[in-house]
Amino acid sequence: MKPHTLRLTGSELFFKVAEELIDVAKKGDPGRFVERVVELYREISSTRPASMASLNLLRAVASRLLERGFEGLVEFIEGLVKEYDSALQRAAEIAARRVVSGEKIMTTSNSLAVRRFLKSLVELGKKVELYVAESRPGREGLYLAEYAESLGIPTTLFVDSAARFFIKEVDKVFIGAEAIAANGAVVSKIGAGLISLVSKEARKRVFVIAPTMKFSYETIHGELLKLPEGGSKLLVDVESGESLPEGFVARVPLYEVIPPEYVDGIATEYGLIAPQAIPILLRNIYGTYPISVKPFDALISELHERYGRGA
């Protein structure tokens, strides 16, 4: 049985959006390109409002377009993709260094950052065991387990409810992120907050693997991160043909906030830092804090002014 709702991870969505932007940009029509940027922005901010890497990508592309025009945009986006890819890789490698051979690791869902981290562990010759939560509603944990198995990592799969049961058997917890807020709070897959809480209780360290592209600049100015929720359809097992109770109503949150005090470190491409130190890291990268970012709405109207509302 495969997960019936396969959601792209934050990083996978980033790569998909970038690929599409490159395709559209290559067609050479700035007006159409702008429309697609705006569409993608609206689509992602409604279905994946916390998917910061993709939203930051769109912002970077929009800003570049306003500052330096359509010329060289394809190369610019390709550059961003390369940069993100190596940031993700570096963050994963840094996380892998925290692991001592022989340790047992717990995770949930199927984060690309975690997959890269597992691969790094194997490349570093570190022998580990993996405990992965099934990760309802999507059951992405099954995919991660398959991947870990393909790397030769002994893997244990359990239902989300058993996280506290198994936490005492593991040494460290590693998870991916959808976004990181200005106060160091991490948005991750639903259930990740619960696992972090359980880890804290059991005195196990929690590490988040996230390139700085996942930082939410809007939260500096008090903006709240929006977390999407799904309905009862996400809980229905299509293949088993489960008949649901009459009037079935469900609430299916997809992401969850991990408070910074439950995170021992965030592995970024610039190193492993405390979640609360994110602003310091960003100040050093950008040379200033707070970092001023234009709201996307302002970018859209400027783009429309310059390139028209499309054909």
Next chain:
Amino acid sequence: MIPKSVEEIAVGIKTMKIRGAGKIARAAAEALKKAAEEYTGPHNLASFKKYMVEAGKLLVSTRPTAVSLPNAVVYVLRRLRDALTLEEGRDLVIKAADEFIKTSEEAVKRISEYGARRIKEGSVILTHCHSTAAVEVIARAYREGRVVKVYSTETRPFLQGRITFAHLRRYGVPVVQIPDSAVRYVMHEVDYVVVGADTVTSNGAVVNKIGTSQVALAAKEARVRVYVAAESYKFSPMTLIGELVKIEYRDPEEIAPREWLNKHPGIRVLNPVFDVTPPEYIDAIVTEYGVLPPQAAILILIDKLGWTIESIRHSENIYENLEKLVE
């Protein structure tokens, strides 16, 4: 030797067709009653006792962790001690079984009364898995106008949450199902967690469906009160002499299909059924004898279930030595 009707109940318990600690216990009592009624062996008390012990052992073996089951069996079989003839023995068993079923059914009613009183007006309640006692507490508080919403976890892998959903809906309670991974996410909206128990140990820890302990932890984090609705027959006498409650691992196929499991020999799928919620995460256990702090569990064991420390000490494991019980 053991009649078909009794075996059917045993199979029903084993395959989880009959589930929920209360139902299991009542089914066991019912099975012993049937066994007594349908006895066709030699016409003497000794043979009848041996036969009843055998039926008792069969029932106890179906679910090694469900304490209500042996409690029911012990409750019924120990009456055989007073029998002088086969007829008397048969009558005593039937009477004890009826009595057990009746008091256990009344227990849930009492619990619902006491538990519902603890729920304040305008409350949002979260429950995990399916517990008749917990549902009755919630439904009663709802009828009395104090519940606005209930979150019910779906409870993987067996999805007992769907039963809870239907059960609460039947009472008209507004209920919303959430995946188990979302309990911490919704906890800040919740006023009370009400769950059932599979077993209550002598130090007040609650053994219940896997996930209960992290629900309780998330509640503690959010300063949400946790109530456990538990009939007295869920208190485990054997834990008083240090016995650990065995956590049963069920078939991994409940989590992933056989085909997937076969395809992935490198993945171990573990399916523990219960976990242990420490007493400090529980605000109160609601029993038919009243609301008590979990740490006072021993009160129920000694005062209400009639297990004296002496009797427990003498029978190292009463469930494995049911013969001693009837002599």
